[in-house]
Amino acid sequence: MSRDDPGASPQARYDSVRQRSLKLAEPLTDEDCGAQSMSDASPVKWHLAHTTWFFETFILERLERHFAPFHPAFRVLFNSYYNGIGDKHPRAQRGLLTRPGMAQVRAYRAAVDARIAGLLAAGADAELAALLELGLQHEQQHQELMLTDVKHLLAQNALLPAYFDAPSSAAAPAAPQSWLRFAGGLGEVGHDGAGFCFDNELPRHTQFIAPFQLSTRLVTNGEYLAFIEAGGYRNPALWLAEGWDWVRAQGLDCPLYWRRDGRGGWQEFTLYGPQPLAAQLPAVHLSLFEADAYAHWAGARLPTEAEWECAARGVAVAAGGLHPAAAAGKGLTQLFGHCWQWTSSSYAAYPGYRAASGALGEYNGKFMLNQYVLRGSSCATPAGHARASYRNFFPAGARWQFSGIRLAR
Amino acid sequence: MSRDDPGASPQARYDSVRQRSLKLAEPLTDEDCGAQSMSDASPVKWHLAHTTWFFETFILERLERHFAPFHPAFRVLFNSYYNGIGDKHPRAQRGLLTRPGMAQVRAYRAAVDARIAGLLAAGADAELAALLELGLQHEQQHQELMLTDVKHLLAQNALLPAYFDAPSSAAAPAAPQSWLRFAGGLGEVGHDGAGFCFDNELPRHTQFIAPFQLSTRLVTNGEYLAFIEAGGYRNPALWLAEGWDWVRAQGLDCPLYWRRDGRGGWQEFTLYGPQPLAAQLPAVHLSLFEADAYAHWAGARLPTEAEWECAARGVAVAAGGLHPAAAAGKGLTQLFGHCWQWTSSSYAAYPGYRAASGALGEYNGKFMLNQYVLRGSSCATPAGHARASYRNFFPAGARWQFSGIRLAR
Amino acid sequence: MSRDDPGASPQARYDSVRQRSLKLAEPLTDEDCGAQSMSDASPVKWHLAHTTWFFETFILERLERHFAPFHPAFRVLFNSYYNGIGDKHPRAQRGLLTRPGMAQVRAYRAAVDARIAGLLAAGADAELAALLELGLQHEQQHQELMLTDVKHLLAQNALLPAYFDAPSSAAAPAAPQSWLRFAGGLGEVGHDGAGFCFDNELPRHTQFIAPFQLSTRLVTNGEYLAFIEAGGYRNPALWLAEGWDWVRAQGLDCPLYWRRDGRGGWQEFTLYGPQPLAAQLPAVHLSLFEADAYAHWAGARLPTEAEWECAARGVAVAAGGLHPAAAAGKGLTQLFGHCWQWTSSSYAAYPGYRAASGALGEYNGKFMLNQYVLRGSSCATPAGHARASYRNFFPAGARWQFSGIRLAR
Amino acid sequence: MSRDDPGASPQARYDSVRQRSLKLAEPLTDEDCGAQSMSDASPVKWHLAHTTWFFETFILERLERHFAPFHPAFRVLFNSYYNGIGDKHPRAQRGLLTRPGMAQVRAYRAAVDARIAGLLAAGADAELAALLELGLQHEQQHQELMLTDVKHLLAQNALLPAYFDAPSSAAAPAAPQSWLRFAGGLGEVGHDGAGFCFDNELPRHTQFIAPFQLSTRLVTNGEYLAFIEAGGYRNPALWLAEGWDWVRAQGLDCPLYWRRDGRGGWQEFTLYGPQPLAAQLPAVHLSLFEADAYAHWAGARLPTEAEWECAARGVAVAAGGLHPAAAAGKGLTQLFGHCWQWTSSSYAAYPGYRAASGALGEYNGKFMLNQYVLRGSSCATPAGHARASYRNFFPAGARWQFSGIRLAR
Secondary structure (H helix, E strand, O other): OOOOOOOOHHHHHHHHHHHHHHHHHOOOOHHHOOOOOOOOOOHHHHHHHHHHHHHHHHHHHHHHHOOOOOOHHHHOOOOOOOOOOOOOOOOOHHHHHHOOOOOHHHHHHHHHHOOOOHHHHHOOOOOHHHHHHHHHHHHHHHHHHHHHHHHHHOOOOOOOOOOOOOOOOOOOOOOOOOOEOOOEEEEEEEEOOOOOOOOHOOOOOEEEOOOOEEOOOEEEEHHHHHHOOOOOOOOHHHHHHHHHHHHHHHHHOOOOOEEEEEOOOEEEOOEEEEEEOOOOOEEOOOOHHHHHHHHOOOOEEOHHHEEEEEEEHOOOOOOOOOOOOOOOOOOOOOOEEOEEEEEEOOOOOOOOOOOOOOHHHHHHHHHOOEEEEOOOOOOOOOOOOOOOOOOEEOOOOOOOOOEOOOEEE | OOOOOOOOOHHHHHHHHHHHHHHHHHHOHHHHOOHHHHHHHOOOOHHHHHHHHHHHHHHHHOOOOOOOOHHHHHHHOOOOOOOOOOOOHHHHHHHHHHOOHHHHHHHHHHHHHEEEEEEHHHHHHHHHHHHHHHHHHHHHHHHHHHHHHHHHHHOOOOOOOOOOOOOOOOOOOOOOEEEEEEEOEEEEEEOOOOOOHHHHOOOEEEEEEEEEEEEEEOOOOHHHHHHHHOHHHHHHHOOHHHHHHHHHHHHHOOOOOEEEEEOEEEEEEEEEEEEEEEOOOOOOOOOOHHHHHHHOOOOOOOHHHHHHHHHHHHOOOOOOOOOOOOOOOOOOOOOEEOOEEEEEEOOOOOOOOOOOOOOHHHOOHOOOOEEEEEEOOEOOOOOOOOOOOOOOOEEEOOOOOOEEEEOOO | OOOOOOOOHHHHHHHHHHHHHHHHHOOOHHHHOOOOOOOOOOOHHHHHHHHHHHHHHHHHHOOOOOOOOOOHHHHHOOOOOOOOOOOOOOHHHHOOOOOOOOOHHHHHHHHHHHHHHHHHOOOOOHHHHHHHHHHHHHHHHHHHHHHHHHHHHHHOOOOOOOOOOOOOOOOOOOOOEEEEEEHHHOEEEEEOOOOOOOOOHHEEEEEEEEEEEOOOOOOOOHHHHHHHHHHHHHHHHOOHHHHHHHHHHHHHHHOOOOOEEOOOOOOEEEEEEEEEEEOEEEOOOOHHHHHHHHHHHOOOOOOOHHHHHHOOOOOOOOOOOOOOOOOOOOOOOOOOOOEEEEEEEEEOOOOOOOOOHHHHHHHHHOOOOOOOOOOOEEOOOOOOOOOOOOOOOEEOOOOOOOOEOOOOO | OOOOOOOOHHHHHHHHHHHHHHHHHHOHHHHHHHHOOOOOOOHHHHHHHHHHHHHHHHHHHOOOEEEEOOOHHHHHHHHOOOOOOOOOOHHHHHHHHOOOOHHHHHHHHHHHHHHHHHHHHHHOOOOHHHHHHHHHHHHHHHHHHHHHHHHHHHHHOOOOOOOOOOOOOOOHHHOOOOOEEOOEEEEOOOOOOOOHHHHHHHOOEEEEOOEEEEEEEEEEEEHHHHHHHHOHHHHHHHOOOHHHHHHHHHOOOOOOOOEEOOOOOOOEEEEEEEEEEOOOOOOOOOOOOHHHHHHHHHEOOOOOHHHHHHHHHHOOOOOOOOOHHHHOOOOOOOOOOEEEEEEEEEEOOOOOOOOOOOHHHHHHHOOOOEEEEEEOOOOOOOOOOOOOOOOEEEOOOOOOEEEEEEEOO
């Protein structure tokens, strides 16, 4: 059952998610779709092919009676990290795959879609339904990456091209910041059983949480600018040791997409192209290092993922546009649809966690080391993909995601 | 009050700890004491000087009425990582400090010792007592590093020199392994208030712990060898993704100090020089990657630090020799004095943690990222330095410490 | 006056060279044209734009009365290495320039071509004629690189796509090898004054050359295979010290585009796609390290560039196809049109060499260090671009050019 | 026959050279002798052992009737780069060999010396005489490296210790600079047959040399300072492309051992410790990159090695102290005994060069790539070791040798 539209058929939900991926590529040229700006990012074309490979490998190959691959080499070319499936094209060289071209990748998608439709027409049992949902959730994750990866790519080009035309929107001020108190105590953490979740959200389990406070909204560009102007990037006392090494090795003094405009002000590169820095918008594209240093400077701290989840439970989930918006409303705002929020929690297995058997067991578990959890969702997260128990995770230095700061204390 | 000898005076305890550092250097030549085998390790001479610098900088400079440094350049040369103190000699180049020589470093130690004695003779107030204890605990930490660092140095030399003559000991078999059950529930974690602890052991706080089991003893060389022979280092399904990259990038197939003996068997390099691998001894010098892969292969897991601490509370603390010994006795054995035990817990601040103000606040807090907690103590840990709440921490790939595996499930 | 067609007008020659660049891109998709397989190589699109930038920057900007750039950002985006012109887009990130797209680059070419035609229509003085010829020779150099760079790109793709359909050609055996003797003595080296040459071929000067012998033809695949089978890649005694480090660091055991076919034989990747290794064809895509080791093994040596030039003077220059052909005929064969031939000569200024003033002085002179001279021309060299005094140069480890071995002794 | 003292016996000459090595270590502690400041440099202890290994391996092992090694592991520990001998201790880890200690290395030297004396007492045939002379020349090369390597080591230490007490010398001004003209023509290059030479000085052969001029003296600190103050390190137009990359990657703005004194002036670190920069002394510890850029700026060029050799033939050879002295006298001064002089010549085999057979053939030939020739000798070169045909060679970025600039035009 679709989370987007509870009444939709499996086929309709499948079509809806799959078509959105192609829709995301529409503002781009075939040349845009082929390039890879760094090894952490992938070409849009590769995302389109890999998500298709996922359905082909984990559904068609298992369930089709007479399976034959669309192209034998694609098994290697579009395998991301599944050792259980076999060899992989080197991650850092995905941008060199000028063949297959976009036209062939579209044909690949169409062929797999038709075969999935054939399976669905024959009736979806529980295994097919579960694998299909996993494939669609997986594709939604890659939809978010398509946007963050293409943003990173376009930012490398001195022409600073826009992915999309900027909307003409009035600049509303951000709602004032205040603190919400939570009593803590024994709480349940993890997915509650209804609807889809990833294996890393399970099992739901008990944690003891001390009383805490959360900020009602995200840290804004204006607030982060004050940190910069107070010498935040030059004061080692504010930083984790590894963060300070990171700042100095790269000579950093501002967030990833900020640039001085040459007239004493700042610009921010967005999916709408370069824009004057808007003080009321959330500060975004920050590493955990920066988030932690800011919190330290502000006399606060980052929340744990358990605190965040308990506070967010029951809050309505909203989806965003192509850039975070200013905080509006009362209570706990901007949990979903603006930017992911770094927590202080290392990405680790919940007590009793079990990975799936076989290659699908590589989906999450093997990455539970030296990464930190982000909670919420971002403006790039597809509608229907976010929930309070969702665990996103990246290394502490990652900045190309829409990641920002919600303070705790 | 000394933890070693409760009746000792502060001066006697100071002398006892300080003299032990020099004692550790006795089997070594001055040349041995100057070399640095990798940037993670330091020369013995540097350890001897840095621990002295700690007393000079954090006690003499604060409390002496007319402080003058022993040598102005030492402030930089022997500063480890305190940005609050100022510049630091580059960590990777500590082995290039042929001056001051060992004789001058001994003179430096003697001069600082005399001035500390002067302060103590004038009466030790609470501040001096606290700083003195911190300095002695700090020196004990470096005493352990002196042994692990010199072991790493000697292992780089094809002559494979012994640090010390091997004792002639009968090879006792290891006690059989079994599982101890723990009921879990709400538990208190962190130091309990009596005696010294580091800031990272505080504050004591409540955690909810699910029921668990711990192995009665450490994993042995014989057991680890079975993992190797079963292809453990060649099967990516057993490893964390980063661990598998680590294994392949370095071409690893055994623990740090194991070497094939050319006759189908194995040798292990120890502080007694190379020895035939003894199946009953604990497997040691393992990374977290290896510990985790072994646990995976064995159908078990690593404990969390909270599980370990709750299980260890009240167990008597023992000190070791220069190499771990075989498990003996019943119940939970080998908690202390053999090897540190990797946990699955990321090194993080306890809820409500506060670092000290000033440069001493850099002691622990800034390292709480991308490191994992080890519990217990090793054969190299000085007597009186271990306790159930002690938190040791290293990156997942570190192997030169005496680190091994206690399984949980 | 054109070297291709002595009677052609400057405009006709310009059109002919410029059109050939577009012709080379015809077998490729726009996606193929955008990718960069390594920092030494450039995307085809970048070559098409940079060669246009050269005419715009060094001719239009100098000679047009009211110069305005086609696009201000292109000055940076398509500057290769001219510090005298200003900033440069990072070399290793040329593959990230998805904008301008191929259509815009074609428009850029057309616009500059029209403006050049305007200048020519107004009459070509000596300065214009000289700059125009330099621009065309420069473009021909890039035409060769377009082929070698796209070959390298296609080779990274497991699909191993062909750039062009293979011709159906009968496999002729190679002419037998013999040695030609040269008397040496005082010889003149460098361009003789008629027709175009690069500044590095000047001034013509006297050298004393001892008697020497040259092989009548290039080393073949069959001969090189014998070197491999004799353990050539495993014997350090055959290699320069830096070459041996290079072999071991990369784990090499064959030329760049050779692959074992899984049935005991070898394949070679070519612009026609993968082909069974043909023993009679020249061994190609070799580094200087490999050429030198082979010569050592064969009891011979590489020629100096002076020897090569004196021997080649007066030999007719031929152009090739997309792959070297087997030696045919008598006397000194395969000097031109098959593969560049490594010499033992370091790339250095001729006595009395003067670089041009201004940014054009950066064309050659600043690269005269740690590179070695190759002589002749390859199958990828445009017709009319080769001559006996031509000096090509690459670092000793470069393999992606059509580079092979002519022995001397 | 000794070059130092023509009447000395082989044994006396052997003793004299061997004792000088130990003499060089006298101002140093055992700790100083063990450290290695970078992989290009070696510990003094290693030099003392390796030069002994050379006699043991190439003389005792060949000529002793019942050869047994002093210590079997030394064959590996003290092998520098002879693949023909076997395995080698990793070059970058020579500073980790705290065992054998200096006392054992002295014992090693004494034992080999005694066995060499035994062979000599039995009568020195031509083979022994030739090998002995090679071993002594080899040891003299390492005597120079002992000084340059220890200078580099001491410079890494903030204490800036002096190797030796500075002499009290009056500061004489440098002789004025002028140009000497040479007619060129056919010249003979290479050793002339009398006395010892290395294989790379052979065979003597004919070269044609165009007329040229050489500066009468070396470039001084004062002249080089003018280059710095004119922005020499900030102007890419003066530098080879690789040199400019080198300057920027390392952020360089002065020679290796220059430091600003904090009062607007400069200090130079010397073997006498830090000294105020003396304008009249030769500029030294320069890379080829710097020498070439300076020459470019000064409107001159570096000489070729053939020009240098022809000019220097017949000039008396002088030895120096521990630092270059100011130019004195008329004519061509400072050829020998001050600093090596970079040439523009790539280090390459002379026409007809043949390396020795066996492992000794690795002495020179395998390094003839990507290195440049320096001519003359330095203040650190032992007396009797220099001659006009001597070819020293280093990569273009090497600065820790006493290397400077003699201009040509």
